[in-house]
Amino acid sequence: MLDKLEYLIALSREQHFGRAAESCGVTQPTLSAGIKQLEEMLGVLLVQRGSRFIGFTAEGERTLDWARRIVGDSRAMREEINALRHGLTGQLRIAAIPTALAMVAQLTTPYRARHPDVRFTVWSRTSIEILTQLENLEIDAGVTYLDNEPLGRVNAVPLYQERYQLLTAPDAALGDRKRVTWKEVAQVPLCLLTPDMQNRRIIDGLLRSAGGAAVQPTLESDSMILLFAHVRTGRWASVMPARLAETLGLTATIRAIPIVEPEAVHTIGLVVPPREPLTPLAAALVAEAKRLAAGLAE
Amino acid sequence: MLDKLEYLIALSREQHFGRAAESCGVTQPTLSAGIKQLEEMLGVLLVQRGSRFIGFTAEGERTLDWARRIVGDSRAMREEINALRHGLTGQLRIAAIPTALAMVAQLTTPYRARHPDVRFTVWSRTSIEILTQLENLEIDAGVTYLDNEPLGRVNAVPLYQERYQLLTAPDAALGDRKRVTWKEVAQVPLCLLTPDMQNRRIIDGLLRSAGGAAVQPTLESDSMILLFAHVRTGRWASVMPARLAETLGLTATIRAIPIVEPEAVHTIGLVVPPREPLTPLAAALVAEAKRLAAGLAE
DNA sequence: CCGAACGATAGAAATTTTCAATCGTTGTAT
DNA sequence: ATACAACGATTGAAAATTTCTATCGTTCGG
Numbered sequence: 343m344l345d346k347l348e349y350l351i352a353l354s355r356e357q358h359f360g361r362a363a364e365s366c367g368v369t370q371p372t373l374s375a376g377i378k379q380l381e382e383m384l385g386v387l388l389v390q391r392g393s394r395f396i397g398f399t400a401e402g403e404r405t406l407d408w409a410r411r412i413v414g415d416s417r418a419m420r421e422e423i424n425a426l427r428h429g430l431t432g433q434l435r436i437a438a439i440p441t442a443l444a445m446v447a448q449l450t451t452p453y454r455a456r457h458p459d460v461r462f463t464v465w466s467r468t469s470i471e472i473l474t475q476l477e478n479l480e481i482d483a484g485v486t487y488l489d490n491e492p493l494g495r496v497n498a499v500p501l502y503q504e505r506y507q508l509l510t511a512p513d514a515a516l517g518d519r520k521r522v523t524w525k526e527v528a529q530v531p532l533c534l535l536t537p538d539m540q541n542r543r544i545i546d547g548l549l550r551s552a553g554g555a556a557v558q559p560t561l562e563s564d565s566m567i568l569l570f571a572h573v574r575t576g577r578w579a580s581v582m583p584a585r586l587a588e589t590l591g592l593t594a595t596i597r598a599i600p601i602v603e604p605e606a607v608h609t610i611g612l613v614v615p616p617r618e619p620l621t622p623l624a625a626a627l628v629a630e631a632k633r634l635a636a637g638l639a640e
Numbered sequence: 641m642l643d644k645l646e647y648l649i650a651l652s653r654e655q656h657f658g659r660a661a662e663s664c665g666v667t668q669p670t671l672s673a674g675i676k677q678l679e680e681m682l683g684v685l686l687v688q689r690g691s692r693f694i695g696f697t698a699e700g701e702r703t704l705d706w707a708r709r710i711v712g713d714s715r716a717m718r719e720e721i722n723a724l725r726h727g728l729t730g731q732l733r734i735a736a737i738p739t740a741l742a743m744v745a746q747l748t749t750p751y752r753a754r755h756p757d758v759r760f761t762v763w764s765r766t767s768i769e770i771l772t773q774l775e776n777l778e779i780d781a782g783v784t785y786l787d788n789e790p791l792g793r794v795n796a797v798p799l800y801q802e803r804y805q806l807l808t809a810p811d812a813a814l815g816d817r818k819r820v821t822w823k824e825v826a827q828v829p830l831c832l833l834t835p836d837m838q839n840r841r842i843i844d845g846l847l848r849s850a851g852g853a854a855v856q857p858t859l860e861s862d863s864m865i866l867l868f869a870h871v872r873t874g875r876w877a878s879v880m881p882a883r884l885a886e887t888l889g890l891t892a893t894i895r896a897i898p899i900v901e902p903e904a905v906h907t908i909g910l911v912v913p914p915r916e917p918l919t920p921l922a923a924a925l926v927a928e929a930k931r932l933a934a935g936l937a938e
Numbered sequence: 939c940c941g942a943a944c945g946a947t948a949g950a951a952a953t954t955t956t957c958a959a960t961c962g963t964t965g966t967a968t
Numbered sequence: 969a970t971a972c973a974a975c976g977a978t979t980g981a982a983a984a985t986t987t988c989t990a991t992c993g994t995t996c997g998g
Contacts, residue, residue: 393964408717419706
């Protein structure tokens with residue numbers, strides 16, 4: 343029955359019988375039959391049947407909740423028993439928002455020092471994707487904003503405060519300033535993340551409330567590396583979290599100027615499934631996050 | 641895999657492969673193979689192997705914990721989805737200590753009024769049996785002492801306070817008293833529960849600390865009905881909780897005399913698995929218990 | 939030393955699961 | 969209006985698994 347619950351979770355993830363089947367490594371008829379068996383066992387329809395996948399019924403949604411929990415627990419069991427025997431091993435799957443990606447190294451590095459047999463996979467994802475992937479057991483933990491948009495059902499560990507700086511060449515407009523206002527920044531052509539990123543929405547909001555007009559970035563990307571590479575040429579400007587700018591390294595061609603009025607602050611943190619107990623791999627990451635947060639707060 | 645986890649739970653309950661298999665409705669080789677499959681999946685021995693069942697390994701105990709949780713959740717899922725469709729139906733399995741059995745009617749009666757399609761099974765059990773049966777998913781809820789001996793991992797809802805009375809014939813020794821002391825009670829030949837019952841251990845303790853000598857009841861039984869039937873003849877005496885004596889009905893042949901010095905009080909309550917969310921059947925019982933407790937406290 | 943109890947094992951039978959192939963429906967583009 | 973493509977359901981055969989009966993080997997108690 344556990345595998346059928348996996349099918350249900352995959353179906354919710356893919357919203358498509360065929361793709362869900364593929365992602366489970368079975369054929370579509372097998373997955374269809376599995377869902378039907380679940381429905382027979384529970385005596386209710388779980389999926390709204392039409393010519394194609396429409397959505398789950400109310401009972402389907404509840405079952406999905408249970409499925410995530412039960413499947414998550416059964417994975418946690420395996421992981422925990424394995425950890426008892428061989429210490430922490432296996433794959434730790436993390437997703438982080440682009441502006442926090444650089445910071446992930448501060449978590450993974452001490453983690454690996456403590457648990458050398460753990461392998462990491464880190465994805466760059468939007469904050470919304472992080473939450474759904476966490477829900478669907480596709481990742482073990484995420485790094486995202488804790489205080490801006492709603493988080494949903496997760497457990498959060500605050501890591502650090504994100505503050506914003508204008509990155510620009512010293513000889514560009516505003517390049518010689520000690521600090522600039524959002525109103526001033528609104529006048530500069532910027533390289534920003536795409537609007538599906540929460541960071542972009544935050545900056546949009548700040549620029550809008552300072553400058554009035556809608557934001558028209560000169561260049562958009564979902565990659566911080568791309569944005570940074572442009573700024574690095576000395577011909578472009580961007581707004582980035584202070585900590586990220588430091589990590590990427592300030593060269594002679596770039597200045598990082600604090601943006602004030604308002605001095606915006608947002609909290610970034612680790613999010614993990616609201617499961618108790620966590621998988622050992624995730625629990626160790628939470629411990630690492632708490633250590634890191636304590637270190638950063640000093 | 642879920643069925644294998646059931647096997648593991650049954651094995652922990654029965655401490656015997658053959659009986660565990662029978663209780664799961666499979667043959668002994670099937671259960672043996674199931675356990676072995678779990679062991680292979682997890683890569684550890686779960687059961688200490690000797691010529692017979694000795695016990696679980698440390699990993700086995702942890703796995704057992706997970707098994708209880710996962711199996712419990714999967715049952716809760718079925719129950720909840722069924723409840724969405726058909727309202728509360730099915731079997732509610734309760735165990736209560738003998739002195740609280742009469743009180744169970746106060747829970748089941750309003751419960752049944754609200755949910756007529758639920759059937760009840762109520763067992764008389766010792767407080768210790770209640771805790772292990774709860775752990776092993778053999779019952780959905782228990783009624784037992786909350787404040788005397790350790791409870792283990794359960795959620796508790798206090799129901800009422802148990803106070804002790806001497807039940808005896810009016811013309812017997814102490815039969816004319818308004819109240820009696822434990823020291824005096826220690827002199828009377830008593831009908832008491834067997835020592836595996838916590839109520840007996842409580843009374844033993846009270847008598848011992850008042851009278852000094854060890855308790856030598858004239859008659860022991862694990863059945864309150866048997867004790868009460870003896871008292872009812874007018875030729876025997878017993879110590880019973882006040883509320884129970886009231887429920888059983890005081891006749892001309894019996895007086896119930898409060899026992900003081902000390903005026904001992906113990907809390908009886910409902911215990912349910914520490915699972916969140918509870919099964920709908922158990923949750924409704926908890927709600928009923930809270931209502932009842934509120935009513936009794938008035 | 940024997941016998942009973944217990945759990946493991948082997949092999950056959952039954953059941954379940956899975957898949958390839960195909961069907962029927964629906965929505966869309968022509 | 970018609971043809972087509974996408975999607976999920978269905979079917980029937982093959983494969984995998986589970987389960988059972990029968991039996992074995994060990995251990996413990998008398």
